[in-house]
Amino acid sequence: MKHLLGIEQLSKEELERIVDDAVRLKADRSLDGPKPLLGETWAMIFTKSSTRTRVSFEVGLNELGARPMFLNANDVQLGRGEPIKDTARVLGRMVHGAIIRTFDQQDVVDFAEYGDIPTINALTDEEHPCQILADLLTIKELLGGWEDKKVVFAGDGDCNMGRSWAWAAKHLGFELVIAAPLMFQPDAAFIERLGEAPVILTEDMEFAVEHADVIYTDTWVSMGKEAEAEGRLRSLAPFQIHADLLKKANPGAIVQHCLPAYRGKEITEEVLEDRADEIFQQSENRLHAQKAVLLALRRGYFRG
Ligand code: CP
Ligand code: NVA
Numbered sequence: 001m002k003h004l005l006g007i008e009q010l011s012k013e014e015l016e017r018i019v020d021d022a023v024r025l026k027a028d029r030s031l032d033g034p035k036p037l038l039g040e041t042w043a044m045i046f047t048k049s050s051t052r053t054r055v056s057f058e059v060g061l062n063e064l065g066a067r068p069m070f071l072n073a074n075d076v077q078l079g080r081g082e083p084i085k086d087t088a089r090v091l092g093r094m095v096h097g098a099i100i101r102t103f104d105q106q107d108v109v110d111f112a113e114y115g116d117i118p119t120i121n122a123l124t125d126e127e128h129p130c131q132i133l134a135d136l137l138t139i140k141e142l143l144g145g146w147e148d149k150k151v152v153f154a155g156d157g158d159c160n161m162g163r164s165w166a167w168a169a170k171h172l173g174f175e176l177v178i179a180a181p182l183m184f185q186p187d188a189a190f191i192e193r194l195g196e197a198p199v200i201l202t203e204d205m206e207f208a209v210e211h212a213d214v215i216y217t218d219t220w221v222s223m224g225k226e227a228e229a230e231g232r233l234r235s236l237a238p239f240q241i242h243a244d245l246l247k248k249a250n251p252g253a254i255v256q257h258c259l260p261a262y263r264g265k266e267i268t269e270e271v272l273e274d275r276a277d278e279i280f281q282q283s284e285n286r287l288h289a290q291k292a293v294l295l296a297l298r299r300g301y302f303r304g
Helices: 012-027 052-063 084-091 105-115 129-143 160-172 188-194 205-209 226-239 269-274 276-299
Strands: 041-046 067-072 097-101 119-121 150-154 175-179 199-202 214-217 254-257
Touching: 012 129, 012 160, 012 276, 041 052, 052 067, 052 276, 084 105, 097 105, 105 119, 119 129, 119 276, 129 160, 129 214, 129 254, 129 276, 150 160, 150 205, 160 175, 160 188, 160 199, 175 205, 254 276, 269 276
Parallel strands: 041 067, 041 097, 097 119, 150 175, 150 214, 175 199, 214 254
Antiparallel strands: none
16 A cells, blocks of 8 residues: 655655646646546544645545545544544545544554555654645746755754655755754754755754755744743744845745744744745645645555
8 A cells, every 4th residue: 555654755756756747737727637536535634733734635635536524633533532543444444545634653654554545644743745745846846946956944943844854855865954953953863764865954044044045944833832832932033034044045045934834933024925926836836746646646656
């Protein structure tokens, strides 16, 4: 069975193929196009909030002919303690695929194993692979590709987005600089698992942004970290994306944010509004990239 559990498990070829398929799907978004998932039902089990991921998957599934079944984890027995492996064994006998947003990566791994149906990680504390695929599509559209580009991820470098970016840099070979205070850089165990990769960790925001092509940020308080909000906002304040900082980047550099954005925290209102076109293009690309993922799972070309 093939799944999308993380960027970690993908190959360069798989990443490139998804992005190429997404380009084609975006160019031809006809509602009367082929429906390769016709008659299927896909469960969407979400333990955390979502706007973009939920809407883009519901619309994408509809466009490919499948019916999305949204299940708030609190409304199903999972929320009352039924184990994920039992939930997976039940759903695996009824639905054709599962899209899961939760905390623990192991829950998505277990669901894939016990459900025996295509399973997509729609964000865990460990990774957010669907977002990265949309980001790569956007970089291809706006910069022509990621080869020889310098990507900076600023802020909480140890969150799901920082980690997924690190795997993307490893597989695709572009330079990634993670600019974060020491305590918010990927931990030693992750760096060891990552192995050799073109990833630089720094606490120096100005050095990071010098000659950058993509300046990327994310909330400083990821879902589940709300209790740490005060300390995080204090420690991460020097890592804000603001107009003066962008002057150090390469001409033509783009600003990206997976959203939701917290203005005045990780990014200023001025930069967010000034770069709204590229940021909301990135957001739209969630739809096209995820349709490509659904097709890839149907055709079975993920190894994961
Ligand atoms: N970027 C992203 O995943 O947004 P949502 O949390 O709204 O799905
Ligand atoms: N790191 C953020 C991403 C939101 C899309 C979070 O996990 O909340």
